[in-house]
Amino acid sequence: MKLFFSFPVSVFFVWAATIVNGQSLDRSVRPAPGPAPEINLSTPERFTLDNGMKVFVVSNSKLPTLSVSMVLDFVPPVEGPQAGYMDITGSLWRTGTKSKSKEQIDEAIDRLGATLSTSSGGFYASSLSRYKTELFEIMSDLILNNEFRQEELDRIKKQTISGLQTEKDDAGAIAANVRRAMVYGNNHPYGQITTEQSVALIDLMVCRNFFDNYFRPNLAYMAIVGDISRAEAESLVRKAFGSWKSGPAPSPSYATPEPPSETRVVIVDRPSAVQTVINIVHPVSLPPSSPDVIPVSVMNTLLGGGDARLFNNLRETHAFTYGAYSSLSKDPLSSMFNANAQVRTEVTDSAVHEFLYELNRLRDTIPPLKEVDGIRKYLTGTFAIALQNPRTLAQFAIEMERYGLKPDHYRNYLKVLNDVSPMMVQGMARKHIFPDHAYIICVGQRAAIEEKLKRFDAKGSPLIVDLYGRPVDLSQQKVDPDKPTK
Amino acid sequence: MNLSSRFACGYLNFSIPLFIFLSLLAQTALAQNSISFEQYTLPNGLKVILHEDRQTPIVAVTVSYHVGSKDEDPTRTGFAHFFEHLLFEGSQNIARGEYMKLVKENGGVLNANTFKDRTFYFEILPSNQLELALWMESERMLHAKIDDKGIETQREVVKEERRQRLENTPYGGLLDETMSRTFSRHPYRRSVIGSMEHLNAAKKEEFYAFYKKFYVPDNAILSIAGDINFKQTKAWIERYFGGIPRGATPIKRIMLKEPIQKKEVRDQVYDNIQLPAVIHSFKTPALGAPEYHAVNLLATLLSEGESSRFQKSIVNSQQKALFVGAYPIAMKEAGVSLMFGIVNMGVEPNQLEESMEREYDRVRTELITQEEYDKLINQVENTFVNSLATVEGIAETLSDYWMYQGDPGMVNKEMDLYRKVTREDIREAARKYLVPSNRTSLYYLPKPKS
Numbered sequence: 001m002k003l004f005f006s007f008p009v010s011v012f013f014v015w016a017a018t019i020v021n022g023q024s025l026d027r028s029v030r031p032a033p034g035p036a037p038e039i040n041l042s043t044p045e046r047f048t049l050d051n052g053m054k055v056f057v058v059s060n061s062k063l064p065t066l067s068v069s070m071v072l073d074f075v076p077p078v079e080g081p082q083a084g085y086m087d088i089t090g091s092l093w094r095t096g097t098k099s100k101s102k103e104q105i106d107e108a109i110d111r112l113g114a115t116l117s118t119s120s121g122g123f124y125a126s127s128l129s130r131y132k133t134e135l136f137e138i139m140s141d142l143i144l145n146n147e148f149r150q151e152e153l154d155r156i157k158k159q160t161i162s163g164l165q166t167e168k169d170d171a172g173a174i175a176a177n178v179r180r181a182m183v184y185g186n187n188h189p190y191g192q193i194t195t196e197q198s199v200a201l202i203d204l205m206v207c208r209n210f211f212d213n214y215f216r217p218n219l220a221y222m223a224i225v226g227d228i229s230r231a232e233a234e235s236l237v238r239k240a241f242g243s244w245k246s247g248p249a250p251s252p253s254y255a256t257p258e259p260p261s262e263t264r265v266v267i268v269d270r271p272s273a274v275q276t277v278i279n280i281v282h283p284v285s286l287p288p289s290s291p292d293v294i295p296v297s298v299m300n301t302l303l304g305g306g307d308a309r310l311f312n313n314l315r316e317t318h319a320f321t322y323g324a325y326s327s328l329s330k331d332p333l334s335s336m337f338n339a340n341a342q343v344r345t346e347v348t349d350s351a352v353h354e355f356l357y358e359l360n361r362l363r364d365t366i367p368p369l370k371e372v373d374g375i376r377k378y379l380t381g382t383f384a385i386a387l388q389n390p391r392t393l394a395q396f397a398i399e400m401e402r403y404g405l406k407p408d409h410y411r412n413y414l415k416v417l418n419d420v421s422p423m424m425v426q427g428m429a430r431k432h433i434f435p436d437h438a439y440i441i442c443v444g445q446r447a448a449i450e451e452k453l454k455r456f457d458a459k460g461s462p463l464i465v466d467l468y469g470r471p472v473d474l475s476q477q478k479v480d481p482d483k484p485t486k
Numbered sequence: 487m488n489l490s491s492r493f494a495c496g497y498l499n500f501s502i503p504l505f506i507f508l509s510l511l512a513q514t515a516l517a518q519n520s521i522s523f524e525q526y527t528l529p530n531g532l533k534v535i536l537h538e539d540r541q542t543p544i545v546a547v548t549v550s551y552h553v554g555s556k557d558e559d560p561t562r563t564g565f566a567h568f569f570e571h572l573l574f575e576g577s578q579n580i581a582r583g584e585y586m587k588l589v590k591e592n593g594g595v596l597n598a599n600t601f602k603d604r605t606f607y608f609e610i611l612p613s614n615q616l617e618l619a620l621w622m623e624s625e626r627m628l629h630a631k632i633d634d635k636g637i638e639t640q641r642e643v644v645k646e647e648r649r650q651r652l653e654n655t656p657y658g659g660l661l662d663e664t665m666s667r668t669f670s671r672h673p674y675r676r677s678v679i680g681s682m683e684h685l686n687a688a689k690k691e692e693f694y695a696f697y698k699k700f701y702v703p704d705n706a707i708l709s710i711a712g713d714i715n716f717k718q719t720k721a722w723i724e725r726y727f728g729g730i731p732r733g734a735t736p737i738k739r740i741m742l743k744e745p746i747q748k749k750e751v752r753d754q755v756y757d758n759i760q761l762p763a764v765i766h767s768f769k770t771p772a773l774g775a776p777e778y779h780a781v782n783l784l785a786t787l788l789s790e791g792e793s794s795r796f797q798k799s800i801v802n803s804q805q806k807a808l809f810v811g812a813y814p815i816a817m818k819e820a821g822v823s824l825m826f827g828i829v830n831m832g833v834e835p836n837q838l839e840e841s842m843e844r845e846y847d848r849v850r851t852e853l854i855t856q857e858e859y860d861k862l863i864n865q866v867e868n869t870f871v872n873s874l875a876t877v878e879g880i881a882e883t884l885s886d887y888w889m890y891q892g893d894p895g896m897v898n899k900e901m902d903l904y905r906k907v908t909r910e911d912i913r914e915a916a917r918k919y920l921v922p923s924n925r926t927s928l929y930y931l932p933k934p935k936s
Contacts, residue, residue, distance in 0.1 A: 027579050027625065031617035031620075031621050034615075035614060102792075106798065110792065111793075111857065111861045115791075126868075127868065155802065158830060161831060162808040163808060166828065170655070272758040272933075274654050275646070275650060307587060316583065316639060316643075319639045343646070344649060374587065377592060380593050380612075381594050381612055382595065384542065384543060385595065388876055389876070
C-alpha cells in the first residue's frame with residue numbers, strides 16, 4: 001500500500017529511535033496482552049415473598065444510587081381491534097392512585113430527583129440511595145392503589161394518536177410495523193399493529209382488566225441493585241409489596257409462526273425518501289433455554305455485528321450505507337431474524353443482492369477459524385464490559401430463574417462460548433437463517449426500486465403494502481395477513 | 487424523542503453514542519465522594535489523565551483532539567467529521583481494515599464522535615490490553631495512513647450518514663437549520679456533518695494538511711479510566727507517546743466574534759413531516775462561564791421530569807404538544823438553550839409557541855419555590871452521579887473538563903457550583919436570556935402537497 005504521508009527520513013529516524021528506559025521502540029511490534037484478568041461473577045442475594053414475588057439483590061456501593069426494576073412473566077394476549085391497549089395501560093398505571101393525582105405523583109418522583117418508567121410488563125425506577133424509603137413508598141402506592149381515570153386515558157390516547165401521525169414519515173417505524181405484520185399476522189400477539197382506529201376503541205375497562213389479570217406478584221421478578229443491603233431491601237420490599245395479592249393469569253398458546261414458503265419482496269412506497277430502509281426478516285424459534293442461544297450469538301455477531309460481514313460488505317467495500325447489521329435475539333414466544341440497512345435509493349437492488357450473498361455464503365461455507373475466534377474474543381470482552389453494570393448480575397439471576405437455565409449457566413458462559421466451532425457457526429446459519437424463505441421489506445421510492453427488485457421476488461412481482469403491511473395494489477394476488485403465504 | 491444522537495456525528499451507529507449535551511450537563515461530583523485522578527502534561531504537550539477503578543477488569547482509553555467543525559474552512563463543511571472516519575483507516579503499522587478488527591478481536595468496543603469543538607476517540611478493552619490500546623492510539627496520532635480507496639469509501643459512507651440522519655429522518659436537520667440562523671458569524675453556525683457539495687469537494691492533500699495541523703500531541707488529551715496500574719501506565723504512555731513531536735507551529739484559531747443579538751430572528755423550514763414543530767434557540771453563556779449553571783438549572787426546571795414546567799403545563803394540562811423539551815448546548819466559546827416542541831394534533835404552531843412563551847414569562851417574573859429548587863438540585867445530582875457510572879463515562883467527563891474548562895478537577899467542584907446558584911439567579915438568567923430579542927425562532931412545517 002502506498003504511503004500516504006512521506007516524512008523526511010531523518011525525522012523518521014528520530015521517532016523510531018525513541019529511547020525509553022534504555023529500550024528502543026520498534027513500532028512494528030504489536031504489544032502482547034498481559035495475563036488474562038479474572039472475571040468475578042458473584043451470586044446475588046435472593047428471597048421470595050409469600051405471594052410468590054421473587055426478589056434479587058445486588059449490593060454495590062460504588063455510587064450512592066439504587067435501582068429497582070420489576071418484570072412480569074406472562075404470555076401476552078392478542079389485542080385485536082383495540083390494539084395498543086397494553087402499551088397505553090403501561091403509561092396509565094402511573095397517572096393516579098386512590099390518594100394521589102397525576103400531578104402529585106409526578107411531584108413526588110421528581111422531588112427526589114428520581115426517574116421512573118412504567119410499562120405493560122413492569123417498571124424501572126432509580127434514585128439517590130438516601131431516598132430509598134420514599135422510592136419504595138411511591139412504587140407500592142402505584143402498584144397496589146392505582147386508579148385509572150378517563151381524563152388521563154383521553155390524554156394518553158390523544159398523545160398516542162399524535163405520535164402515530166409523526167411515524168407516518170418515519171421509515172424505521174414503518175419498517176417495524178410492516179415486518180411484524182408480515183411475519184406474525186393478526187392472530188399472534190407480536191403482529192398487533194397500533195393504529196388511530198384501534199386507539200379510538202380503547203376504553204378504561206380493557207385497560208383495567210389487563211392490569212388486574214397480568215400484574216400479579218406471582219409473575220413478578222424484581223431486581224434491586226446498588227447502595228442497599230439485602231436486609232434493608234427485604235424490609236422495604238415486604239412493607240411495599242407484601243400485601244399484593246397473587247392470582248392466576250391467562251396463559252394462551254399460539255401456533256408457531258412459520259417462515260414464508262418462498263421469498264417475497266414487500267415494498268412500502270415513500271416518494272420523498274432519499275434512502276431505502278431494507279429489512280430482510282423471517283421468524284425463528286430460539287427460546288432462552290435452547291442450547292443454540294450461545295452459538296447463534298456467535299453466528300449473528302459474525303454475520304451482522306459491528307465491523308462484521310454485512311458491515312464490511314455493504315459499507316466498507318461498497319459504501320452503500322452508514323451501517324448494515326443483523327439481529328437474532330432469544331425470545332420465549334418467537335424470535336425474528338432481521339438483516340437491515342438504510343441505503344441510498346439508487347443502490348437498493350445491489351444492496352439486496354449483497355445481503356443475500358452474505359446470508360447464503362455463511363450457510364454454504366464453514367467460516368475460517370480465525371474469524372470465529374475473533375468473534376469469540378469479542379463476545380468475551382463485551383461480557384466483561386457488561387459486568388461493569390451491577391444490574392447485569394441481577395439480570396443473569398432473573399433469566400436463569402425465569403427460563404429454567406442451569407444455575408451455573410453464566411458461570412460457564414465463557415467456556416461454552418469458546419467451544420463454539422466454525423462448523424457449529426455454519427450449522428446455526430443453516431438451521432436458523434433462510435434467505436429463500438424471507439420477506440425482503442423495502443421502505444422507499446417505489447417508482448425507483450420496484451422494477452429492479454423483481455428478480456428477488458419468487459413470483460417476480462413484489463407485494464406493495466401500506467404503512468401497516470396491508471396490500472394496496474389490487475392487481476396483486478390478495479394477501480391474507482392472517483395466514484402465512486403458502 | 488431523543489435529540490442527543492443528532493448532535494454529534496459518530497463513526498458507527500451501533501455503539502452507544504456519547505450524548506454530548508447530557509455529558510456536559512452532568513459534570514459534577516458524586517454525592518459524598520469525589521473522583522480521584524492524576525493529571526500531567528508530557529514535554530511534547532500531550533495532556534494525560536489517569537483514573538483507577540478496580541471493580542471490573544476493563545479499561546477505557548480515550549483521545550480527544552481540540553478540533554471540530556468550528557475549525558473548518560467554510561467551503562469544506564463536514565471536514566472534521568469526515569477526517570474522524572479516516573482516522574480508522576490505519577497507520578504505518580496497522581493495515582487498512584485492521585484497526586477496528588484489532589480492537590474487536592481483543593475483546594473490545596470502539597467508536598468516535600465529532601462536534602463543534604472537538605473530536606473524541608475511544609476504545610474499551612479488557613484491562614490486560616491497555617498497552618495495545620496505547621500503541622494503537624499513538625500509531626494514529628503519529629503516522630496515520632489514509633489511501634485513496636479509504637477516502638473514496640468514507641466519502642460515500644459519510645454522505646449516507648448525512649442522508650440517514652438528516653434527510654431521511656423527520657426533523658433530522660433541525661440542529662443545522664437552527665444553528666445556521668442563530669449564529670450569523672461564529673463558526674458554530676456551520677453543520678458538523680457538512681453539505682453534500684463540500685463532502686464531494688474534499689481532497690486528499692487537504693486531509694494531509696489538516697492532520698499535520700490538528701492531530702498533534704499538544705492539541706490532544708489522553709484520558710484513561712479503569713483497572714490500571716499508574717506506574718506501568720505512565721511508563722507505556724512515555725514509551726508510545728513521549729517521542730511524538732509536537733506540532734510544527736502553534737495552532738492559530740479563527741476567532742470570529744458573534745455580534746450581540748439585538749432582535750429576534752424568525753424563519754420556517756419545510757420538511758417531510760406530518761406535525762409542525764416549534765424551535766426556539768436562545769444564546770447563553772459558554773461552558774463554565776458565569777451564569778452557565780443557572781442556565782442549566784433553568785432548562786431542568788422547564789423540561790426535566792413529568793412535573794417540569796413544559797411537561798406539566800403544555801403537554802399534560804393544555805395538551806398543546808406531543809412533546810416539548812429544553813436542551814442546553816454549551817460549547818467552548820458560546821452556548822445555546824434550544825427548546826423543541828412538536829404540536830399535538832389539531833394544534834397550530836403559533837398556539838404551541840404562545841404556550842412556551844407563557845412559561846418563559848412565568849420564570850422571568852416569578853421566583854421558583856424552595857421545594858422546586860431542592861427538586862432541581864436532586865435531579866441534577868442524580869443525572870451527574872449516573873454519568874460517572876462507567877469507566878468510559880468517567881474518562882470522557884474528565885477529558886471534557888480539561889478540554890472545555892482547562893481543569894479536570896472541576897469534576898469535584900461542579901455540584902458546589904450548582905448549590906451556589908440562588909433562586910434569584912435562576913430568575914435573573916431567565917430575564918437575561920429567555921427574551922425574544924435574544925431568540926431565533928423556527929417553525930418546522932410539512933411540505934405542501936404538490
